[in-house]
Amino acid sequence: MSSTVTPRRTAAALVAAALLLPLTACGGDEKGGGEGGSSSAPKANLTVLAASSLTDVFKSAGKAYEKEHPGTKVKFSFAGSQELAAQVKQGAPADALVTADTKTMDGLKSDTGTPTVIAKNRLVIATGKDNPEKIENLKDLADPKLKVVLAAPEVPVGRYSREVLDKQKLKVKPVSQEANVRAVLSKVQLGEADAGIVYKTDAATVPGKVDAITIPDDENAVASYPAATLKASKNSKAAAAFVKWLSTPEAQKMLRDAGFQKP
Incomplete structure (x- = not known):
């Protein structure tokens, strides 16, 4: 027995297909697919407190990270490590911290995640x-x-x-x-x-x-440079993704090219 395709059933099928298209597109964005390059890291506006000696290389690294992670912006605040530590203690809004010594970072254990040394000097x-x-x-x-x-x-x-x-x-x-x-x-x-x-x-x-x-x-x-997330961050997953990225081959090459030594 053959089935008959009515105009009403055809219209319903078209509507269903149209509704599925945006869902498929959204799923692709979450996975970060596309030629521009991305990752599963959540999008966020990150503020990173970093030692003054990282100024030039981190400005370049930030641009590279943003290109790899569309929708994420990285803002740096550069200063002496002791000034950065004071800012953290005072509750300055930030997501990650990179100091030029382990001593300063160790003094902030109650405020940071587990630090990782990303470079030496x-x-x-x-x-x-x-x-x-x-x-x-x-x-x-x-x-x-x-x-x-x-x-x-x-x-x-x-x-x-x-x-x-x-x-x-x-x-x-x-x-x-x-x-x-x-x-x-x-x-x-x-x-x-x-x-x-x-x-x-x-x-x-x-x-x-x-x-x-x-x-x-x-x-x-x-000099050792440890990086860590800040516990007060409102973007903890995105901050963790950035800190982890600093140990990737791409980020490490940028640090080597700037004259920093391997961790």
Whole structure:
């Protein structure tokens, strides 16, 4: 017995098909399919507190992450790690934190998730272009005729600087103590100081404007950069996805290209 297709049944089928189309499209978006690249990470506007020495590389990393995760925006707030820690303690609205030392991060255990070290760094002596004072090593910084600038002792790079100077039993009296590594670099670049101790990666951001004098490994200090989510985040899953992404090959290559060492 053959069935008859009535105009009414045909119209019903067309309506059902039309209703299914938007559902299928929505399902595709949730999976993040498409040529633009995406992931299952939820969309969000993320605020990441990050150490000053990460400024340049994280600006590039943020753009790469947003391209990979359409609908997500990453805003960075850069400062010395001690300033970032104070912001966290004061309840500043943020989703993730990356410091330039494990000590600062360890002091925030009650405020963060489990941290993961994403990179390491080393110190160099920054001098004016062409090294006009002919500084060759850490011992030269003890010359009272030199204007040396360091980061404040509560700043990770300032603490590392004093560690390496104390290790060599050198007494260096800085003409100023700055709030972060970029401020130290700026003083040298502007000629307001003859030398300063900064991270290798920071000196590399101003090629041709400052010289970087290598500090031998046995006299140097290694800075570790841990990243963690913040428990007060309103975007916990998206924050966790970003922190996890920082350890991916793509993000790690960007850090290596910027001069950071492997975790």
